[in-house]
Structure formats: C-alpha cells, structure tokens
Amino acid sequence: MLVGGYAAVRHGSSALTRDVDVCALLSPATLEKLRHAFRDAHPVHRLTRPKRSFLEEPPPGETLNNLDLDTDLGTLDLLGSITGVGDFARVARDAVEVELFGRRIRAIGLDDLIASKEAMGRDKDVLAAKELRAIREKLRS
Secondary structure, eight states, rough: OOOOOHHHTTOOOOOSSEEEEOOOOOHHHHHHHHHHHHHOOOOOOOTSSSOOTTTSSSTTTTTOOOOEEEEEEEEEEEEEEETTTEEEHHHHHHOOEEEEEEEEEOOOOOOHHHHHHHOOOOOOHHHHHHHHHHHHHHHHO
C-alpha cells in the first residue's frame, strides 16, 4: 500500500517528496518477489555503510520489519507498520483504491495518513497533517 508523501500527494497535498513509501508484509516470499522486480534497478540497502546489495542480503528465508532501498529508479522505503496507525493488516483495513499511472492501487486512507503524520511529529509532517486535515474538511463539506 502506498503511504507517506506520495500518498499525501494522491490525497491532494501539495507536499514535495523524493522517496516512495510502501506498507507491506515483508515475508520471505515478498522479499523474493521484490528482488525479482527490482533486480535490474540495482537495489542496495540505503542505511548500510558500505551499501550492500539487496539481491544478496538478507539471506533467503528471513523476514524484515522495514527495508530502506536506493535503486536506479529512486529511493524506496518498505515499512511493516506505520507509526500512529499500526501494522500492515491495520493499515489495509482502511486503505482506499486510487489510480496511479493508469493502474488501480491501494493507498493509506486519509484519516490514517493524518494520524501517521501527526504521530511522526517532525515539522514537515505536522505541516502535512494540517494541510491534509483541511483537505478532509473540504471533502466532508
């Protein structure tokens, strides 16, 4: 599910973001699918020094909570849970379908996105939450 800045933009925010945040179950099967999907984009772990290849680490069979990658396509953060909301199942419960690049995908619901931005507490997230609350009020009226 799309979460974070791009989800905020999809809900109508004017925020600028440079990475894609996705909430996912990071099971061994999902990790293998991600390795296959991103193989040609040279994925590396963004937070390790030196940067290690995601194609080699973690070893097969492991489960992760979070995965922060740099790829030739850009930065991708995969999160097993969302601060202020909960785990994948909880986020999925109130997710909405949106269109993105001609495809229907799932994105975090507006109320959950506001809750997550408020829980993060960073200046940029507080501002985003304020804008998203205004968007929600406009939609309700």
